[in-house]
Amino acid sequence: MSDTPQVEPVPQETRTLTKDQVVATPPPVKRPKEARPASLWGDAWHDLRRRPMFIVSLVLIAILLVMSFWPSLFSSIDPFSARTCELATARQGPSPGHLFGRDNQGCDVYARTIYGARNSIVIGVTTTLITAIVGGLLGLMAGTRGGVVDTVTSRITEIFFAIPSILGALLITATFRDQDLGIWIVVIALSILAWPMTFRIMRAAVITARSQDFVIAARALGASQSRIMFRHLLPNALAPVIVIATINLGGFIAAEAALSFLGVGVQSPDISWGLMIADARNRFLEAPLPLVFPAVFLSITVLAFIMMGDAVRDALDPKLR
Amino acid sequence: MRKTSPDVLPAEGGLGNEPLLALEDLHVEFGTRAGIVRAVNGVSYTLDSGETLAVLGESGSGKSVTAQAIMGILDMPPARIPKGEIRFRGTDLLKLSEEARTQVRGQRIAMIFQDALSALNPVFTVGWQISEMFRVHRGMSKRDGMAKAVELMDKVRIPAARQRLNDYPHQFSGGMRQRIMIAMAIALDPEVLIADEPTTALDVTVQAQIMELLAELQRESNMGMILITHDLGVVADVADKIAVMYGGRIVENALVHDIYKAPAHPYTKGLLESIPRVDLKGQELYAIKGLPPNLLDMPPGCAFHPRCPYRQDNCVTDVPPLYEISGTRNSACHYWREVLDGDNR
Numbered sequence: 001m002s003d004t005p006q007v008e009p010v011p012q013e014t015r016t017l018t019k020d021q022v023v024a025t026p027p028p029v030k031r032p033k034e035a036r037p038a039s040l041w042g043d044a045w046h047d048l049r050r051r052p053m054f055i056v057s058l059v060l061i062a063i064l065l066v067m068s069f070w071p072s073l074f075s076s077i078d079p080f081s082a083r084t085c086e087l088a089t090a091r092q093g094p095s096p097g098h099l100f101g102r103d104n105q106g107c108d109v110y111a112r113t114i115y116g117a118r119n120s121i122v123i124g125v126t127t128t129l130i131t132a133i134v135g136g137l138l139g140l141m142a143g144t145r146g147g148v149v150d151t152v153t154s155r156i157t158e159i160f161f162a163i164p165s166i167l168g169a170l171l172i173t174a175t176f177r178d179q180d181l182g183i184w185i186v187v188i189a190l191s192i193l194a195w196p197m198t199f200r201i202m203r204a205a206v207i208t209a210r211s212q213d214f215v216i217a218a219r220a221l222g223a224s225q226s227r228i229m230f231r232h233l234l235p236n237a238l239a240p241v242i243v244i245a246t247i248n249l250g251g252f253i254a255a256e257a258a259l260s261f262l263g264v265g266v267q268s269p270d271i272s273w274g275l276m277i278a279d280a281r282n283r284f285l286e287a288p289l290p291l292v293f294p295a296v297f298l299s300i301t302v303l304a305f306i307m308m309g310d311a312v313r314d315a316l317d318p319k320l321r
Numbered sequence: 322m323r324k325t326s327p328d329v330l331p332a333e334g335g336l337g338n339e340p341l342l343a344l345e346d347l348h349v350e351f352g353t354r355a356g357i358v359r360a361v362n363g364v365s366y367t368l369d370s371g372e373t374l375a376v377l378g379e380s381g382s383g384k385s386v387t388a389q390a391i392m393g394i395l396d397m398p399p400a401r402i403p404k405g406e407i408r409f410r411g412t413d414l415l416k417l418s419e420e421a422r423t424q425v426r427g428q429r430i431a432m433i434f435q436d437a438l439s440a441l442n443p444v445f446t447v448g449w450q451i452s453e454m455f456r457v458h459r460g461m462s463k464r465d466g467m468a469k470a471v472e473l474m475d476k477v478r479i480p481a482a483r484q485r486l487n488d489y490p491h492q493f494s495g496g497m498r499q500r501i502m503i504a505m506a507i508a509l510d511p512e513v514l515i516a517d518e519p520t521t522a523l524d525v526t527v528q529a530q531i532m533e534l535l536a537e538l539q540r541e542s543n544m545g546m547i548l549i550t551h552d553l554g555v556v557a558d559v560a561d562k563i564a565v566m567y568g569g570r571i572v573e574n575a576l577v578h579d580i581y582k583a584p585a586h587p588y589t590k591g592l593l594e595s596i597p598r599v600d601l602k603g604q605e606l607y608a609i610k611g612l613p614p615n616l617l618d619m620p621p622g623c624a625f626h627p628r629c630p631y632r633q634d635n636c637v638t639d640v641p642p643l644y645e646i647s648g649t650r651n652s653a654c655h656y657w658r659e660v661l662d663g664d665n666r
Binding site for chain 2: 216232
């Protein structure tokens with residue numbers, strides 16, 4: 001096809017063009033480079049890059065990730081070493097080298113806060129992955145198959161929905177307490193209780209996508225059931241699941257802190273923000289800082305993930321654009 | 322639903338003088354909360370290679386449901402096929418297993434939809450979607466598939482096909498999108514192409530181009546085509562024969578020129594008279610009085626009798642059989658002779 005606008009029919013090979021066909025062959029439109037990203041994800045990324053809320057949450061999350069993988073970059077003190085705690089200096093205020101002061105055991109609050117990020121992030125991320133994969137796959141299956149499969153799985157999720165979450169988590173962690181699972185007990189408890197939410201969202205999104213013409217067209221052109229499920233339904237139903245997963249991640253981190261605070265989550269000597277808050281609460285009026293710092297870090301982390309989830313939701317919903 | 326008969330795929334060349342596709346007394350019904358909707362009530366027609374059958378009818382006449390039954394893309398339940406046969410080269414498709422039907426879909430019988438924008442997956446590029454046909458069914462590599470996709474896009478006359486390979490469906494105009502849908506449908510050289518209102522969503526000039534393209538592709542490959550439409554104007558140039566549907570039944574079967582010369586069913590006559598014509602400019606446009614029948618509560622006797630100007634007493638009580646007028650023509654009207662004679666009412 002030539003680049004110049006065609007006024008006269010241009011004979012191509014042996015094919016001669018009739019008058020009608022010339023109308024059907026407008027000159028190639030030169031599209032500006034800016035208009036390039038045009039898929040749902042491309043548009044969303046284009047949109048996200050210009051959202052301050054997304055940038056701020058991205059930076060915060062990046063810092064938190066670095067902090068949880070390489071805490072020694074931020075703190076020269078190893079809080080797991082007994083030598084760094086001096087009982088004599090317990091509840092001492094901020095001093096050079098100990099910016100956030102010391103806690104009830106005379107340990108450095110700053111170092112513990114930094115090292116506490118890892119458990120929060122690990123628990124938040126793994127729980128999110130497990131719930132997204134389990135809930136997502138089951139939701140995809142239930143939504144695609146419908147019928148008995150859908151009815152049975154939906155009723156099962158309703159049983160889980162009926163369990164009050166903190167009570168359920170207390171029960172699960174208390175039951176498996178003797179198994180010595182470390183922080184994974186928290187992941188297990190939260191995953192068991194949270195997957196139904198992802199399930200529901202995925203199922204609803206799949207059911208919406210399922211009745212759309214392109215799924216019927218794919219069937220009419222010979223796509224198999226599994227191909228329709230993973231190539232046509234999944235990509236079109238993924239957006240809401242990603243959004244809820246991001247928002248949930250913040251929720252899981254908060255839930256971990258709550259469980260640790262209640263004494264059934266992360267156990268000493270492991271470090272967790274929830275645990276630090278629990279330890280510091282008895283002497284809060286005397287020494288507020290050992291409670292304030294982990295609490296602030298916890299709030300900022302939860303906020304960052306929820307902000308990110310909000311931004312992603314707005315970007316993936318074309319109607320809000 | 323599991324079918325028990327052996328999975329014999331229809332032979333490539335066909336058996337003896339079996340037609341390419343034959344529908345025999347097909348019934349389709351839907352179980353709804355309000356009762357059973359009988360969408361298709363005993364439809365029979367045949368299609369040969371290189372032939373175009375236009376299935377004409379208004380919304381709810383069962384024309385699309387018939388096509389979906391042929392493709393096997395009805396959701397069952399709520400849909401049921403209590404009776405009938407769909408023979409493709411002599412093999413009843415309804416008796417095949419789901420796996421065998423998946424083999425037929427797309428490769429042997431393909432379908433084009435009305436609204437190409439919603440019939441194309443919005444999250445994949447058109448090149449990806451066309452080449453998918455080759456990757457899934459022909460085991461081609463991604464690169465070969467893409468090369469074939471360009472070939473096909475050229476074939477359906479999409480300008481600058483290579484550059485537009487990585488565009489998404491919504492970046493194309495309506496006519497171009499329908500061309501992409503057509504490219505996907507003809508990708509594997511099907512023997513039957515079902516086009517369900519392929520031009521309804523397009524404007525008139527583009528309609529003509531798409532019909533022209535379909536007719537040309539059909540001539541090249543000698544496939545049989547079923548063109549479902551409610552637009553008599555679209556049919557005239559392209560179709561060889563016409564089946565007019567009303568209330569889930571075929572009310573008239575005829576070669577295309579016969580029907581335009583003189584319709585043999587009052588409904589067909591009404592349809593023809595309601596086409597706007599230049600020579601009747603200024604006059605009121607004819608419309609068939611009344612509404613299409615409620616499929617939940619079909620009128621007794623002839624389904625068309627409440628709207629029929631030729632109605633006699635027995636139309637209310639007796640369901641008209643499909644009277645044979647000639648070898649190629651049927652009409653389901655007790656008074657087809659009067660209608661055919663042009664007895665104006």
